[in-house]
Amino acid sequence: MINPNYRLLVISTSTIHGSGYLEYIREEILDFLQTDELLFIPFARPSGISHDDYTQSVKDALNPFGIKVSGVHSYDDPKEAVNNAKAIFIGGGNTFLLLKTLYELGLVEVLREVVANGTPYMGSSAGSNMTGLTIGTTNDMPIVYPPSFDALQFLPFNINPHYLDPDPNSTHKGETRETRINEFHKFNEQTVIGLREGSWLRVENSTIELKGNLTARIFKPNQEPVEVESGILSEEIYI
């Protein structure tokens, strides 16, 4: 059973086509946070953007709605900052860089502790990969070597964010996303939830709800993948 203290928002992508940063999901975020203070963890650094610049983009998106945002990198003691946070958001970017930095700063254990004690956790893209068992289903390039692929492990499965259906017209011989996840399942047992852009999971009271207008694709070893509609996910879907 999912820890009843967990409050998670697991977002496939921060931005959808034709819409600003976090814009399409803003109402859900405001409803979820239930606080006006957010600690942002910018370590995934999309396109190598600086921690300050990345944090500023979150401030720009959420300050107008009464949310005060601070970057964890701006604290002398990031562990203490996480311990004291009212709510936490880990943004997208490179999953390997993010996880390596969390391990280097000793933040993996403290994040597990505070979220298990009820601090709301929001992740998008790489930040959503963190909520699963491992980063083994990230789409990112392994630009740095983390000490482990084990993620924060709030959820008993893996996330594949930005899930992308095969292009029937493609002549490219690189693997499709589905082929990659099937390869993952030759060597790993856990369910993988492919979250399309515009979808997210909201986790509260030991239930997982798929939100957004799209279905999600559920992969398990030695089974055909299935599509699930938005709504509460029964345990047999993700175990």
Add this chain to the structure above:
Amino acid sequence: MINPNYRLLVISTSTIHGSGYLEYIREEILDFLQTDELLFIPFARPSGISHDDYTQSVKDALNPFGIKVSGVHSYDDPKEAVNNAKAIFIGGGNTFLLLKTLYELGLVEVLREVVANGTPYMGSSAGSNMTGLTIGTTNDMPIVYPPSFDALQFLPFNINPHYLDPDPNSTHKGETRETRINEFHKFNEQTVIGLREGSWLRVENSTIELKGNLTARIFKPNQEPVEVESGILSEEIYI
């Protein structure tokens, strides 16, 4: 300078659209090998195919042209098999699985030794990633955790196989290949050669020749990427 003993064929993809396995590049392979015995290393296991089945596909492609193929997994002592090989081919699949297996079997050092002593080495896709400094520019999912990202390091740069140009019509918010390689260069110094499907590098006599009909895309830190035509690559292109 490239070790003058190195004889390498570094292939972006084993198969191009509308053509059989290794078919489009068969003449180049036959010209390159200069032997009728090939040791195949099937550890990248595309789609989780078995070692035997993967080796059989190489036999089917090359036996009709007089090349005897054996799979390294069929030997009691894979190190000895590599030591005795007349020529070596590492096929594509999952780069993480391939590299992890090479380390586990102690084959990284022995491959470096025999190739430095002149054994011809052919790689496609994941097998081409092996020829570079690290696997940090693979396109694959990290389905298993290797003990290092350091590759066989025959060449003083990294390969990005199956290089794919951005789709100008895409609305998907996942990173383009170029964005990913730019992120790599925020944390790594080496040149990255993006090899499009249908391109390969032939390395002999300390020279690197880009072959096939397409240009390759060359990425360096803090520089705009450039396109190079087929032909001998000058050292300033890849250093």
